[in-house]
Amino acid sequence: MKKVVIDAAACDGQGYCKRFAPEVFDLDEWGYGKVIREEIPDELVPGAEAAMEACPMQAIKLL
Numbered sequence: 001m002k003k004v005v006i007d008a009a010a011c012d013g014q015g016y017c018k019r020f021a022p023e024v025f026d027l028d029e030w031g032y033g034k035v036i037r038e039e040i041p042d043e044l045v046p047g048a049e050a051a052m053e054a055c056p057m058q059a060i061k062l063l
């Protein structure tokens with residue numbers, strides 16, 4: 001189990017997070033990433049890590 005957060009100030013709305021882990025991320029009405037599941041079970045961690053690595057703004061943190 002890990003916790004995932006998006007730094008809203010860093011996010012510039014490119015949408016990679018949702019593409020890599022739609023169970024964890026969605027986009028808001030302006031296209032910025034939002035976390036829909038803060039506590040993620042182990043089976044969703046690889047997708048969340050892929051999203052973190054893909055995020056061009058390094059806005060995603062896994063804790």
Ligand code: SF4
Nearest residue numbers: 011014015017033055
């Ligand atoms: S991939 Fe990063 S910059 Fe793009 S919407 Fe998601 S958090 Fe924001």
